[in-house]
Amino acid sequence: MNLEARGADRQERVELRELAHRHLSPVMTRVTDLVVRRAHGAKFWTTDGREYLDFVSGVAVNAVGHTHPEVVRAIQQQSEQLIHLGLNYGYYESVVRLAAKLAAITPGGLDTVFFSNSGAEAIDGAIKLARAATGRPSVVAFEGSFHGRTVGAMSLTASSAKYRKSYEPLMGGVYHVPYPYVRLFKGMTEQQVVEHCLRSLEQLFLLRVDPSQVAAVIIEPVLGEGGYVPAPIDFIRRLREMTAEHGILLVFDEVQTGFGRTGKMFAAEHSGVVPDILVAAKALSGGMPLGAVIAPRSLHDKWQVGSHGSTFGGNPVSCAAACASLSIIERDGLVERSAVLGRQVLARLCERVGHLPTVAEIRGLGLMIGIEFQDEHGDPGTRIVSRIRDEALQGGLLVTNCGAHGQTIRLMPPLNIPEEDLDRGLSILERAILSVASRSCKGEVS
16 A cells, blocks of 8 residues: 555544544444455454454444454345335235244244344343233342343343433333353352242242242343353253243343354253243344334234334345344354364363463353453453453454453454465464463552
């Protein structure tokens, strides 16, 4: 690139940043100030021509990578035929094919779908479906959970007070109990934590809300924003038994875990538990906006016609992209690949950085992996993670964090990431972790 071209690119970056700072709301968390020109596969390029590896994938959205040719082609072909109609006014092939496909790949008898624009909207839809189907008002969620930022979803969210601050009062009838995040229960075994959390739910039913008033219990089988923490299988199975005993619907929020991310098509399959309602989004549609509330027809039939809807839900282009993305995931064996690569990544990270005193725990399922950090006092390693994230970015790798204190780096690369890109990205991350750990031991990280 000649000097004139570089100068034009620099001017464009400055102009775009200035316009962004002037016209985009600052309410959005800003992880970087990069100006991105294009992306493909597991990489993206900024306007200065620099290449980055992407281990964020649009927050677990781009399961088949950026701009997969088959997804792009599906979007182009659908856009030439039909961009929007509205499901109130007729059927069209992409939405019908997608609904049938979801019915085929979800566990159990989850055969009927309501489409929305996002995960948060789908969570709101699941709340409404559960209340309508049971005639009960209350919902139980878990501490550490993240279900979205709309008022209904935010009422269930309990991964950080910042999501709720300034917005009270929220939706009523919501109760929270502890999630079996074993590391938080010092000195307790996993089984003891499972028993404690189940007893907390029993105490809730005894002291605060009668189970006959509870429409649903909603859980992330693996905490997302709350820290990338898989729930123990025994806990999920016994939770299913408790909800069934009281006629309470069990809702799985699989917005982040769905479509191969955990090494199964859905995280529910790790426990063999079939929820009454499954909520999906993110990786569903290859980067296009789409969410889904999936449940048996018997439940959907209890939802009064016209009591819920969506102008853009089930958009033809989004559904066409989703059909293409799911086809790629199945054809290329990406669910199985996620499981294999996930085990390899966990083993590698444990070997190369797991011994560091700043590394509290490395955990995950499939390519949904969390590295939790702590400082020299055993407190959450918030500053350590911030430094690692910055050094990784300088080295050409985009990663992000999660957890109540931002103490966990979460890895969510595309399921089809080339192994050489995965290896290079992990090497960048390991160097950053080792560098920051060394400075931390010398008291240089503040």
